Amino acid sequence: MSEEVATPVAKRPPSLRTPWRWTVLPVLVSVALVSFLVAAPQAQRGNPLIGVAFVALALGVTVYILRSGRVENARLLIFLSTGLLFTAVFEISNTINRGSILLSEQQLATVGAPICPVTIGFVLPPLLLNGQMIFPTTVQAALSITVMWVGFGLLLGRGWCSWMCFFGPMDQFFSRLGPTRRGGRPLVEIPERWHRQLRWLPYGLLLFLILVALVALEPIFCAWLCPLRLAYDPPAVTRTVEWLTVIVIVTLGMGLLVIGPFLTKRRLFCTYGCPLLPLNSIVGLLSPFRVKVDREKCKDCGICARVCPNSAITPATVAKGGTAMECTRCGTCMDRCPQKAIDYRLIGSNARARGAFIALAVAFSLLLLSSYVNGLEIYWQTGTMPPMGGA
């Protein structure tokens, strides 16, 4: 009598790969968006070949992310390139148009400063309430950057902070570079009970900055506190007060953008210091996309909380099947979750939204990136570059 031996069925490892039939539409959307936008009249000053290259890139990146089921590598490539190329364009433009990358009092009075989205939260209230523009730039520049940011915020939520923002790549880079100890832990860990309190820092900072902007009509964050000035518009130092500013900026910059992220593997500025974060998070509530945890698949291993560079997913949020509203939709937790329990979903439903989110995020981030490449190409050809952000 022969006994039948049941052959064990090889269990396929869980995967977030999108089948081909669900890949085609997002790829078409992302390619069509990039083609349409790089062909728009405002974008046509550059070399048409750059447009073609970006359309091909949109195709390649969207297919890669959806078919491989991995977001992180391709996103990092786009995001870090955005930071690098934006910085190059910014510094070249300032050198050409105002003679230096440093920002002096005199330049402020004559040519102004380029406005950045980080200022929106405290520049808009005095502008809207009593018509006072407290940042040395034009109202038009402030409004156009606001409209751009609101558009992306409504669509992708805090996805702006992991796919498009030109300042975010700095702490992203150093947090990524930071070494790990055994068990994948960073050299310095931020205890969760600290994070629960620190999480509200940007909200308090924004409230404070709005109050000061309304009462004193001063953008004191830009003048005194912004760590980003380590790289963008560092102050020209001639007086004692400017030395003090430099000390504050260098200390905060090294702490929040370089050394801190390196040690903690957390994007410290983008988690605890950016005044745009609260607005990003709040506007993001209207975005159709969410990052959700499938509780049936989740084994509560805690890996997602350990790897999230924004501390936006914690055992507490996992237990509720989601993330904190500060989630930047970066995809790191999804890639690392052994159960593949985390994914992009549509708001208010459990419908998978990976294809739609990736198509839009890739298209718009590549579009921004193409504008910097165009700027550099124009500079290469003509030796000129238009001033940045209304300066």
Add this chain to the structure above:
Amino acid sequence: MHLLWQGLLLGLSTGLFCLGACAPALVPALLVGQRGWRGSAAVVAQVAGGRLLAYLIFGAAVGALGTALDPGSQALRRLGGVAMLLLALVLAAHLAGLGPRVATLPVCRLLPARVFRAPWAFGFLTGLSVCPPFLLALATALGAGGPLEGALFFAAFFAGTALYLLPLVPLGALGRWEAPRLVGRIAGMLAAGLFAVLGLGQVLLA
């Protein structure tokens, strides 16, 4: 007009602190007794009236003192600086948990219960309490230019702060939730730091 606008803005922008400073006393005071919506509105109106009266008297006095001191004088600027330093200290002490006793020292917390039965008196006394926004208003009103101007400035300041207090009274304080409490605390700490720097600068460099 500028003075009114300034007072209103100051009130609007510091009104959340008012909430933190006086609401813990104000809300229970308003909740005692079973009143309907109309009764509750009447009590709120009385409290607000008492508060406005205190502000007008104090504003006029401070405005007059400012004239006597000659607006723009070194002494006045120094006095403003001292008020700011005081504000920074009170605010920091309050937020560090040395708390309610310092920030709302004279009246808000230490009021005898019977005062709660006369809402206008309660309003008047809360109006005189040395809470952080009040100190900031005081620093500004010193340079208002006269008793009338001082009173007007404080009236506008009242309107600004009342906007926050009134709708929140029936709701209970925002401070019941941890998140707004923390946000307020952080913003307050930063404000204390700023006022300390500004006040010190004004005292030393005036």
